Amino acid sequence: MNILKNSVDETIVLDIEGRLDTTSYPQLEAYMGDLLKQGATKIVLNLSSLDYISSSGLRVILKTLKEIDQKGGALYLCGLNDHIMEIFEVSGFTELFQIYSTREEALNNIDS
């Protein structure tokens, strides 16, 4: 899994590429932990290049949501493909996260 970081004003955008599973989730967990320690309060996870997510990947995303929520921040998701979206719907995550179709839509809504 690769993580590419960009910043748009105060918002950090992470492009996640590859698979988020039991092998790669520690990488994302550590990355997100560092961002939160550095004071990030608005994070967009761009999942348009994410091919696969397993239960462990879901858990780390949820854990991050909880932590950022406790700090008064927000975590946004965008670019979910049909399969990833199905998993989010089945697990009820669509009720917990603000999910946008594209990176641009997510950033526009955050600004507004």
Next chain:
Amino acid sequence: MDNNYQTQSGYLTIPEEIFLLSLYEKEGDTSLIHRKTFDLVLAGSILMDLAMRNCIDTDLEVLYPDRIEPTNDFVLDDVLMEIGTRGKNHQSVSYWLNRISLKADEFRDLIITSLLKKGILRIENKKIRWFSTALKYPVLGNAEVQEIRSRVREVVEHESGIPDIRDIVIISLVANSNLLELVFSKDELQKHTPRISQIGKMDLIGQAIAESLRESIVSNIKTRTRELLGLKDQSPEEKLEPLIEEIKMKFGIESDERLPEWLRKGTGQYLKTIDFVRSKGTANIVYNTYTGKYSVRNYSQHMHIFGSGQ
């Protein structure tokens, strides 16, 4: 991740927590834990604990092994070794739930042993055999059970919060079993149903448990409906099929030719099995290869599947 919940008495695994939660408050009654459906919940708790330790991972379709490392818990290690051996075939979560549930009796004993060693349970009457539903397991001080129930209540009642991962796992198990009624009153259950449903969905293994339980219930309803409508009962051969499948799963038998003689079609012993099923009206039976006798199965019996020559 922190995989064990620390109580005043030490660390508990998820199966141990679920087991404790299932004990009735007043008498330490174990009648709930011997219901067949609870076997699936226990199996789910084992898988969830292994998932929390990153020993296994799951998606919507399959379960697969990851880190096959000893956990120092007999129950978890037993299942983990089997998943490590067979899990590369990428079977579904439901497959593993059903497979693990076949050993639920054995795992219950191991969980009880562990809780006894941790000083959380004690046996009132040492003369009473294990596995008996008459055996009482008083909880020392009841503190551990109350702690778990309080945590479940707190998470559910805090309607807008995001639960900790471990709490999601516990509540998902509780929501998909009969255990909610031990934590909440009927009015409270009605009030908190949306929240419980929301949390119950968050774990994919919990969803698989719910699906397996639904299939089990549907199967029982179909059987009962046939009885009520006076429809033609299943033949002894049809009744034996689930037992044969159970044995094949439990012992990893892939070919019918490798079944024990009493379950292998075409053998004289199989015909005797059919006769016994017909006479008793049930295929819930065991065959003792040493004595050559059949009996109706109960939870306190060990099944002798293979004779000394097999």
